[in-house]
Amino acid sequence: MAISRLTEAERDAALADLPRWTLRPDGLAIETELKFADFNEAFGFMTRVALYADKADHHPEWFNVYNTVRMTLTTHDAGGLTARDVAMARFVEGIL
Numbered sequence: 001m002a003i004s005r006l007t008e009a010e011r012d013a014a015l016a017d018l019p020r021w022t023l024r025p026d027g028l029a030i031e032t033e034l035k036f037a038d039f040n041e042a043f044g045f046m047t048r049v050a051l052y053a054d055k056a057d058h059h060p061e062w063f064n065v066y067n068t069v070r071m072t073l074t075t076h077d078a079g080g081l082t083a084r085d086v087a088m089a090r091f092v093e094g095i096l
Contacts, residue, residue, distance in 0.1 A: 006082060028081060029073060030074075035067055038066070042068065073088055073089055
């Protein structure tokens with residue numbers, strides 16, 4: 001089943017509940033940068049997200065250096081932001 005992109009209104013409503021996340025300039029993804037106490041805490045966070053992502057079959061784009069994790073969420077199959085991205089962002093918020 002194809003997944004559709006969020007409308008601008010849906011996207012704006014979702015972002016209102018996700019204050020750590022910003023819309024990428026092209027409007028096709030949301031991004032955040034998270035700081036942790038150290039590498040161990042950052043890697044533990046990434047492990048929890050990876051387990052969720054595998055079950056959801058939806059994987060983030062991310063970059064890690066020591067205690068910093070930068071994440072980008074978009075749904076390539078839909079060509080932009082979808083409910084799957086919002087669900088993952090909410091999962092992330094729930095484990096922080």
